[in-house]
Amino acid sequence: MRRYLVPVLATFIGAAGSYAFAAGTHTVVQSEKKFSEAELTIAKGDTLVFKNEDPFTHNVYSQSPGIAFELKVQKPGESSDIKFDREGSGEIRCAIHPQMKMKLTVK
Amino acid sequence: MQKNSGTLTGRFAAISAVALALVAAIAAPASAQNLPLQKPWKTIAEYKKDYVRPTKVPYLAENPYTPEKERLGQMLFFDPRLSGSNAVACANCHLPGMAWTDGVAKSVGEKGAIHVRNAPTLFNLAWTEQTAWDGRTEYLEGHVKGPIGNPRVMGQPADQLIAELGAIGGYRDAFKAAFPKDGITMDNVMRAIAVFERGLVSGEAPFDHWIKGNEKAISESAKRGFMLFNTKADCAACHSGWSFTDQSFYDIGLSDADEGRIKIIKLASMNHAFKTPTLREIGRTAPYMHDGSIANLTKVVEHYNRGGDVKRESVSEHVRPLNLTKAEIGDIVDFLLSLDAPDKPYPVPSLPMVDHKAP
Ligand SMILES: [Cu+2]
Numbered sequence: 457m458r459r460y461l462v463p464v465l466a467t468f469i470g471a472a473g474s475y476a477f478a479a480g481t482h483t484v485v486q487s488e489k490k491f492s493e494a495e496l497t498i499a500k501g502d503t504l505v506f507k508n509e510d511p512f513t514h515n516v517y518s519q520s521p522g523i524a525f526e527l528k529v530q531k532p533g534e535s536s537d538i539k540f541d542r543e544g545s546g547e548i549r550c551a552i553h554p555q556m557k558m559k560l561t562v563k
Numbered sequence: 564m565q566k567n568s569g570t571l572t573g574r575f576a577a578i579s580a581v582a583l584a585l586v587a588a589i590a591a592p593a594s595a596q597n598l599p600l601q602k603p604w605k606t607i608a609e610y611k612k613d614y615v616r617p618t619k620v621p622y623l624a625e626n627p628y629t630p631e632k633e634r635l636g637q638m639l640f641f642d643p644r645l646s647g648s649n650a651v652a653c654a655n656c657h658l659p660g661m662a663w664t665d666g667v668a669k670s671v672g673e674k675g676a677i678h679v680r681n682a683p684t685l686f687n688l689a690w691t692e693q694t695a696w697d698g699r700t701e702y703l704e705g706h707v708k709g710p711i712g713n714p715r716v717m718g719q720p721a722d723q724l725i726a727e728l729g730a731i732g733g734y735r736d737a738f739k740a741a742f743p744k745d746g747i748t749m750d751n752v753m754r755a756i757a758v759f760e761r762g763l764v765s766g767e768a769p770f771d772h773w774i775k776g777n778e779k780a781i782s783e784s785a786k787r788g789f790m791l792f793n794t795k796a797d798c799a800a801c802h803s804g805w806s807f808t809d810q811s812f813y814d815i816g817l818s819d820a821d822e823g824r825i826k827i828i829k830l831a832s833m834n835h836a837f838k839t840p841t842l843r844e845i846g847r848t849a850p851y852m853h854d855g856s857i858a859n860l861t862k863v864v865e866h867y868n869r870g871g872d873v874k875r876e877s878v879s880e881h882v883r884p885l886n887l888t889k890a891e892i893g894d895i896v897d898f899l900l901s902l903d904a905p906d907k908p909y910p911v912p913s914l915p916m917v918d919h920k921a922p
Contacts, residue, residue: 489809511600512800513880515832529832531880532600551830553811554693 481537483507486514486530489553497561498540504560505537506530513552520546523560600880601797607786610793614774616805620689620761626704626754628761631741636759637912638737639752644727645711646673647718653710653756656682659909662844663763668855676715679821681855684848687806687841689761696837696853697824698812703760707753721749728752733915765806765843766904773901781901788898791891796867798895800881807842807902813879816871819854834877846903860899864892 480502485492487509498504506516508530516527516536522544527536540562550556622628639645643652656670656678657663663685670678680696688694688703700706710716711724728734728747738747741755770789772780792798803809812824814835825833837853851857857866866872870884887895 489811511602513832515830517828517830526830551824551828551833552813552836553809554698555810 481505484558485509486516486550486556489550489556491548491550491556491558493558495559495561497563500543500562501539501541502562503537503539505535507535508532514556515551516548517551518546518548518560520544522546523548523562600800601794604794607790610789610799611774613799613803614770614805616767616771616774617690620764622689622758622761623702623704626757628758629741631737632755632758633762634912635737635741636755636757638734638914639756640759641912642914645717645719645724645752647714647720647723648673651717653717656716657685659911662686662765662847664848666849668850672716673714673718678715680853681850683840684844685760685763686765686843687763687808689764690806691808691810693810693812693838697827698838699827703757704753707756708749711752724752725749730918730921731915732918737915765841765902766907768843768902768904770898770901782897784894784897785901786898787891788894788896789901791887791895792898795891796864796885796887796895797881798867801839801879802842808839811839812836813839813881814875814877815867815882816873816875816878817852817854817856817866818872819856821854823853832877834875835873836877842899843902844904846900860896861892864895868892 480499482496482498482502483492483505484496485507489510489512496504506514506527508514511532513532514530516530518524522542523540523546525538527538530536540560543562545559545561548558548560620628626632640653640657643650643655645652651673656665656672658665665682668681670680670682672678683696692702694700694703694706700709708721711719712721725747728738734747738751738755742748742751745751769780770785773786792802801809801811801813812833814823814837817835822835823833824836824838825831827833845860849859851860851863857863864887867882868885868887871878871882
């Protein structure tokens with residue numbers, strides 16, 4: 457069943473410029489105090505991986521209802537992931553660098 | 564592109580042989596020396612490209628620039644009648660002669676109340692989204708009504724202010740010119756003051772002339788300081804870009820009790836975190852930090868050199884012992900002072916007075 461989802465997901469997310477290596481995993485890179493994606497749409501149950509490629513620490517979170525979450529502080533080189541089990545949409549930010557913002561929709 | 568040999572090409576080729584030798588001496592080899600949290604060091608010519616001044620001031624689409632708003636905003640900013648006691652103007656704590664600060668650790672407001680924090684400069688805030696040390700307000704527009712209404716700052720209720728301004732013919736005219744539709748309102752007070760503040764851009768400093776190519780504009784010590792600022796001292800991890808701020812929030816290990824941004828965003832990394840301030844006109848905004856606890860620039864650099872005063876989880880990893888020598892600290896201070904533009908007298912506006920023929 458899941459296998460059928462892969463190509464569907466890949467085309468769907470392709471527009472947002474993201475990579476779907478496996479069903480339901482998407483990577484967002486943090487580099488130069490920016491997120492690699494400005495907007496991303498994922499499916500319920502998908503996982504987002506935040507990968508810190510900066511020489512700076514980041515602290516990713518969202519206060520938007522539905523997708524609210526907090527990651528622990530990410531030192532340079534560290535990755536953190538978070539699974540979205542509910543539908544919703546909102547803004548993801550970095551607490552340290554407020555200019556780092558991206559929109560997320562979980563469908 | 565310049566590598567690390569000290570040879571220059573392109574637009575830097577015109578620089579004299581003497582300058583060339585100096586650049587080679589100042590430029591750090593990109594190899595071993597970079598710290599764990601740094602990208603490989605670049606050359607001085609490459610770092611210089613990160614500090615070019617912008618050519619346009621940004622205004623909000625909802626509050627575009629007009630000369631009428633700017634003129635009115637300047638009058639309101641300098642007018643003590645904006646306060647409950649009619650004694651405290653915005654300019655009491657943001658003085659043009661002190662780069663829009665007030666020279667004391669904690670500002671004095673309405674009826675002598677001592678503010679909890681140090682008054683920051685108002686230069687270059689047109690580029691800032693989060694205003695105040697803890698970023699609790701949005702844009703300059705969001706930081707006007709707060710100080711006016713705050714009983715410890717200016718203590719003036721909105722309805723009283725509108726009535727007072729409405730009684731002054733000069734203000735009635737100035738508001739009508741700036742806001743033909745609705746005239747004197749609290750939102751228009753906010754809009755006019757914010758447009759005025761957006762125009763407060765730090766002047767061209769010797770540093771800018773150097774960036775543009777005049778090798779004689781700053782001292783050799785300041786040039787060494789610039790290189791240290793970007794490499795060994797790691798200041799540019801946070802004080803980046805032409806205005807020397809990444810507009811972000813960090814705990815730099817100061818020892819006062821103020822918890823800063825964690826009151827706004829409840830994440831552990833925001834404990835004792837404050838906004839990276841601009842370093843433009845920095846020689847003229849002492850004393851330093853959100854609590855005004857550091858008296859001069861040498862002491863600021865010494866604070867960073869010893870890795871801050873407090874060890875706690877939230878302190879940024881970029882704040883750690885730097886092993887700067889006394890001479891290197893002096894070089895960084897010389898560089899910081901090259902960010903001060905030459906003093907220019909600031910013309911204070913003439914304010915409208917009572918209607919002499921009012922019944
Ligand atoms: Cu960040």
